[in-house]
Amino acid sequence: MKLKTDVDSSDATPNLFAPRRRRLFVGKRGIAASSLSTAIVFGLIVSVLFVTPGGATVRYAFFNPHEMWVAWIGNPRIGLLAIRDGIFTNVWMFLVSEVLVLSLGISIAWIRFSQSPVFLPFRLLATLYTDILRGVPTLLVVMIVGYGLPTLNFGFLSHQSPAVYGVIALTLNYSAYVSEVIRAGIFSVPHGQLLAARSLGLTQTSTMRRVILPQAIRTVIPPLLNDFISLQKDTALVSILGAIEVTRAAQIFSATVFNESGLTVAALFFLALTIPMTRYTDRLMARDRARRLASS
Amino acid sequence: MSEVVLELDGVVKRFADNEVLRGVSLKLHRHEVACLIGASGSGKSTLLRCANLLETIDGGSISLFGQPLGDKRIDPDLVRRHIGMVFQSFNLFPHLSVIDNILLGPVYALKRKRADAYDEALALLDRIGLRDRADEYPERLSGGQQQRVAIVRSLAMQPSLLLLDEVTSALDPTLVGEVLDLLTDLAHNGTTMLIATHEMNFARDVAQQIVFLEKGVLVEQGTPDQIFNHPREVATRKFLERVR
Structure with a gap:
């Protein structure tokens, strides 16, 4: 009886190439992708200071360059x-x-x-x-x-x-x-x-x-x-x-x-x-x- | 016959319920080489460690130069300064260079001046052909070189007795020879040694006494000729058949 675990006995050549969607981010495109995703993630984090109702207050109270310098x-x-x-x-x-x-x-x-x-x-x-x-x-x-x-x-x-x-x-x-x-x-x-x-x-x-x-x-x-x-x-x-x-x-x-x-x-x-x-x-x-x- | 260096009399050692040595007795004379043979777990290593007081014994007695080591007045550190020990896994100190490995005992146990011990250490390295590797760290050496350094490290203490615990078992087969050659050399120079080994041909060549242990029991002891050519016990015969 032939088991599923037996070695491949056919003469077919196996395909070693990755599917298209996994080839999207190789080489230069990979670098572009990582830069873009970094910018988006960090931008989202910083945007909290701008879109929230108290954002302006926090920016003034914690990140005021002049006050920081005086401190x-x-x-x-x-x-x-x-x-x-x-x-x-x-x-x-x-x-x-x-x-x-x-x-x-x-x-x-x-x-x-x-x-x-x-x-x-x-x-x-x-x-x-x-x-x-x-x-x-x-x-x-x-x-x-x-x-x-x-x-x-x-x-x-x-x-x-x-x-x-x-x-x-x-x-x-x-x-x-x-x-x-x-x-x-x-x-x-x-x-x-x-x-x-x-x-x-x-x-x-x-x-x-x-x-x-x-x-x-x-x-x-x-x-x-x-x-x-x-x-x-x-x-x-x-x-x-x-x-x-x-x-x-x-x-x-x-x-x-x-x-x-x-x-x-x-x-x-x-x-x-x-x-x-x-x-x-x-x-x-x-x-x-x-x-x-x-x-x- | 010359002076008795080491004598074991009915030594018993237990680890919890497990009796590892069951009344082992043997004598080792000065300039004599004895080989302990037996399967793994037969108690060879434990016997060596007991002789070195690295393990306490639960029965019987061990004496070195006629002085019972069970006596409370015995200083274990002094005993160990007279007994060298070499391990299966070399146990060189990885944070010290080769020369410092050799000098550690003379300088910190014998309190000798480093400069005095240094030349002797170099001479020892010269003897094993590793003088030019003195300042390297052990990890840069091959297994065989490391084990030979470990052997001269214990020789630097000028011990009266050398205990060797399967010193070639962790080595690549191609490196076993150089270590056995050094031991043969030592044997010919009259070093007193108790050697636990699986190398039967080596044991036959260097030992005056072969001791066969099985499950902590000393089954048979005698000259290499008696043990290897005319074993009396069935267990000995069976063991030798398996290892050949």
């Missing part, structure tokens, strides 16, 4: 802070936080992998820490640290600027995430690496430091950068404590001038900050993927 350079005569002067605060807050987050995150991940019985309380603490700090909204952590530490009235801890409390809060919060990312990286290192290192007589600590962590961190660089992008944005939350940074300056601008274009400027600042990082992360991930495909 950017400030106006000392009426006591307006310049958004550009707030940039420094955001930048140092996230730079310092990122360094602290990385070291604290690695330490926490390391502690959770330690086996020494002496470390048991620290292991419990580290687990508790990551559970709690991952579960509490960043804004609340900022507020609790920012209002809590001064109230403690405990030496230098209680006499810092809002930006410093912001750094502490962001560090506490993001270290919990980053320690989990690093832990995932540690889990991703093949068990054979541990066996090889231990069988060379390396101690648990040396194995971690020389063999496991270097590989773990390399694999988690893209997710790590993702967390850092998120951290950069979240410096805006510190405005709640009164730190004069970009968002705060923008808020003051809109409260004084009754125009929200300052918020747009602040948003553009954060985009200028995060987009290069996002692109870089994407490129790293693509390279990582290509390398993995090549090696398998």
Whole structure:
């Protein structure tokens, strides 16, 4: 009996050409088609600002070029802070936080992998820490640290600027995430690496430091950068404590001038900050993927 | 007979309900080569890992140079510095260059100065003809080259005993020869080795002692001539028929 799955035994030459309608967008016509569809989609999105009843108001309140410029350079005569002067605060807050987050995150991940019985309380603490700090909204952590530490009235801890409390809060919060990312990286290192290192007589600590962590961190660089992008944005939350940074300056601008274009400027600042990082992360991930495909 | 390096006495190892080693006893003397043969899952790898304290045992005892490794005062890291281990999957460190792979043990486990260990590491690479690849990363080497680097990496620790866990099983057939040649070379130079292998001809050539394991039981042990030419046990005979 002849089955349907049998190989084609006829001598007919198969037709390999795509049907006409699927040949429409090949070559130059493809480029034209993609340009046209892009223009239409983006045009539709922007048109929302023009066809909606409140469109004109929104354009005036959020995208007024003159007000945006004033928000950017400030106006000392009426006591307006310049958004550009707030940039420094955001930048140092996230730079310092990122360094602290990385070291604290690695330490926490390391502690959770330690086996020494002496470390048991620290292991419990580290687990508790990551559970709690991952579960509490960043804004609340900022507020609790920012209002809590001064109230403690405990030496230098209680006499810092809002930006410093912001750094502490962001560090506490993001270290919990980053320690989990690093832990995932540690889990991703093949068990054979541990066996090889231990069988060379390396101690648990040396194995971690020389063999496991270097590989773990390399694999988690893209997710790590993702967390850092998120951290950069979240410096805006510190405005709640009164730190004069970009968002705060923008808020003051809109409260004084009754125009929200300052918020747009602040948003553009954060985009200028995060987009290069996002692109870089994407490129790293693509390279990582290509390398993995090549090696398998 | 010379000094006993490794001695297993009635070693039992379980993973949950699964008894992987059921009372295995064997002795390995200095400058002796013993080959463990048996089907996959017979317990060869587990036995090697137990000897290296990478696994704990559930019964019996293992001693190295007459010192019982079950003693609580034994430092596993010190034990492992005297025992080299080579794995089926090479397990070279991908983030380190070839030379740094070899130097890791001497520098960070033996706390030797990098500059002192460096020349010896180069000499080891010279011996396997890979001196000019010292600064490359392992992924740039062929499987056979990687495995030979892994072997000299464990030699850099100047171990008293080398454990080899099916070191040619993951290799392309054309690359098996270069690795076996290196091991034969080591055997002729008097390196004490315990080798789990599926390469019967190699085992016959280099080993003084052949140990046949089946389902965690040591079925038969003896000289290559006894095991390969005059096996006493039916199980041994059947196994050898299947692999030939």
